[in-house]
Amino acid sequence: EGMAPPERILSPPEKICMAWQWRRRAGAGLHNLGNTCFLNSVLQCLTYTPPLANYLLSYEHSQSCGLQGFCMMCSMEAHVNKVLHSSASAIKPWAVVHVLTSKSFQALRGVCSPSCRRELLTSSVLAIGRHFQLGIQEDAHEFLRYIVDAMQSACLCGNSNLATSSQTTTTIHQIFGGLLRSRVTCLSCRVVSDSYEPFLDLLLDIKAASSVTAALQDFVTPEQLDGENGFTCHQCHQTVAASKSFTVDRVPNVLTVCLKRFEDFTGRKISRAVAYSPYLDLRPYMSQTDGEPVLYSLYAVLVHRGVSHHAGHYACYVKASNGLWYEMDDDLVVLCGNETVFSQQAYLLFYVR
8 A cells, every 4th residue: 555644744735836837948057167067967957847946936945944054945946046047158056065074064054044044055065965075076866866865854844753654745755756666475375565665766777778668677577586585474484485576656746767877886887878768658667557657758868978987077958948958068058959869878867747
């Protein structure tokens, strides 16, 4: 049945508006302040996420924000409004990752009050990942995870002690969050054991996949558990062979897919072509495969150009509210066609229902 119903709803789901509320061309590009292309690309993909942008453009969060220190949601709100309403061709990104120790981060939070929050919004310091270093190329997917987690923490605003089911009712989780089901089946007695885990993106192996749909099929294909990796069956009362599979139990409004292009230890890049399409049906990869299609539309593609995790350049392609695609390469914003968008070696793909 999935997770237990939430005891508390932190943000009503009806506040999430999936379609753009206005139509206009793409906004400003972002200046590269020294190996910040990873940051710029992630920010642009988030800026053109329709339900997130609609919410941030309303200024609803800052009007009710109760945080006394740095707030990621307030920062994103200021950034998105500045980018989408800017008449300039390019602006400085609202944040540059800076090395801050845990102690100095706490000190930063301690001196910040609501009166100085606005000054902090335009500063070049963002303490969301202590290991990020100014001027050093970082991984775009890792930064995306940190920034979305930081927005989630801001939405919780002191409610982090709530049950997981209640934490998934924030604005951020209602936009990006879904639920995975892990099912283990004992091959001796056929008893089934299910567990559930919230997710904010899907990480797909592409070593043997030529398309996103093939990678998704590999993701949900059961794997064998045996030997040292055997399953301790509560009915057989012993360690037995079993099969384990993952399926999407609850779909997100915005589906973020990361294609594993970098090897774990060497950082070497997998440069093989992986096909992706403008539309994606998630129904075949769900716990319940019967039913109407669950369709998504692609609105952003983040790419890495280079040979390894340790070097290269990030850029992205986003669909603006006018329905047209634009290449976002730091301060460069160029209108482009579908052929260009769908011929890239994608690293991150963003789909909206």
